[in-house]
Amino acid sequence: MQTNQxxxxxxxxxxxxxxxxxxxxxxxxxxxxxxxxxxxxxGEVTHLGASFARLFPLSxxxxxxxxxxxxxxxxxxxxxARGLDAASLAGLAEELRRRYVVPxxxxxxxxxxxxxxxxxxxxxxxxxxxxxxxxxRESVMQPTPGRYLLTDxxxxxxDVADYDALDATSRGFITRYT
Numbered sequence: 101m102q103t104n105q106x107x108x109x110x111x112x113x114x115x116x117x118x119x120x121x122x123x124x125x126x127x128x129x130x131x132x133x134x135x136x137x138x139x140x141x142x143g144e145v146t147h148l149g150a151s152f153a154r155l156f157p158l159s160x161x162x163x164x165x166x167x168x169x170x171x172x173x174x175x176x177x178x179x180x181a182r183g184l185d186a187a188s189l190a191g192l193a194e195e196l197r198r199r200y201v202v203p204x205x206x207x208x209x210x211x212x213x214x215x216x217x218x219x220x221x222x223x224x225x226x227x228x229x230x231x232x233x234x235x236x237r238e239s240v241m242q243p244t245p246g247r248y249l250l251t252d253x254x255x256x257x258x259d260v261a262d263y264d265a266l267d268a269t270s271r272g273f274i275t276r277y278t
Contacts, residue, residue: 121176125183130191137195147175152195158243205260208270211277218277240278248278
């Protein structure tokens with residue numbers, strides 16, 4: 101018997117469509133060929149143009165990394181990089197350093213309010229710079245006590261890793277404008 105009613109199908113669950121793969125650090129080899137990162141999973145496959153990203157960059161910067169192949173698809177999760185050989189560990193550190201360029205603010209020279217924005221003049225671990233932020237609620241985050249992340253109008257981030265380590269003038273600017 102044939103009916104004109106559409107067939108009822110269930111959408112696949114998240115666990116049906118994705119499987120989280122935990123990667124064994126001892127089986128990974130990272131090699132950089134020029135600007136290209138190549139990751140080999142021992143006995144399986146080599147991913148050209150691979151990339152790593154931190155899953156919890158603020159709270160767990162040294163653990164929980166996602167590996168993506170050159171096609172951008174997730175390959176797996178590396179929970180702890182300490183099991184990597186020395187060369188691979190150095191390769192991972194270099195990859196993360198390139199990916200996460202966040203200058204550390206060492207001194208605040210001045211802040212000017214202009215038309216609803218703040219113009220910051222600072223010294224970072226990468227030298228002197230100036231940047232502009234919008235409203236404080238959107239541009240300042242305090243992930244932990246004593247740490248501030250400022251995001252400028254272009255989306256660049258600047259880190260005050262330890263408020264108490266700043267000089268009194270810098271702390272005054274941070275307190276006033278955050």
